[in-house]
Amino acid sequence: MEIRRIKVPTALVWAAPSAVTKTDQAYLKTGDLAAWLAALKPADKDRLADNDSIVTEALFNDRVVLDRVDGDWAHVFVTRQGNRQERRGYPGWVPVCAPGMGAN
Numbered sequence: 793m794e795i796r797r798i799k800v801p802t803a804l805v806w807a808a809p810s811a812v813t814k815t816d817q818a819y820l821k822t823g824d825l826a827a828w829l830a831a832l833k834p835a836d837k838d839r840l841a842d843n844d845s846i847v848t849e850a851l852f853n854d855r856v857v858l859d860r861v862d863g864d865w866a867h868v869f870v871t872r873q874g875n876r877q878e879r880r881g882y883p884g885w886v887p888v889c890a891p892g893m894g895a896n
Contacts, residue, residue, distance in 0.1 A: 794858040796868070798850045801825070805884030809865040811845035820887050847884045848873060857881060864888055 800823045806812060812820065815836050819828035832840075840846055848870060850856060856868040857880050866888045869881035 796856050796858055798852055798854045798856065801852050803850045803854075803886060804846050805848045805850055805868065805870060805882070805886055807844055807847045807884065809862070809885055811843065811885075813839070816845075848882050850886075856886070859883075861888055 802825050803823070804819065804825070813836075815832065816828075818831065819825060822828075829837075850870045850872075855871045857871060859867040859869060859880075861867075864887055865885050867883065868886055869875075869878060869883050871881040873882035875882050
């Protein structure tokens with residue numbers, strides 16, 4: 793397992809790669825959370841909330857454990873966020889090439 797650090801103010805951690813829609817691609821390319829949220833239509837915001845697409849956020853300089861890579865996505869554990877079922881941290885998915893995923 794490899795340790796990485798978050799290099800943007802806020803990086804979204806997704807429930808699964810399949811949770812991402814075409815509307816979400818702007819955020820994935822730039823990492824600009826504020827611009828992406830401002831551009832979302834109300835129905836898109838409802839979809840994110842109703843489908844639990846985003847499971848958590850990782851903040852600047854948070855450590856994440858890179859568990860495995862599946863195509864363009866990495867399964868990670870956000871170490872600063874406790875989880876009763878997983879001692880490594882809160883689990884979720886981030887794009888491998890996300891602007892926020894830096895080397896340790």
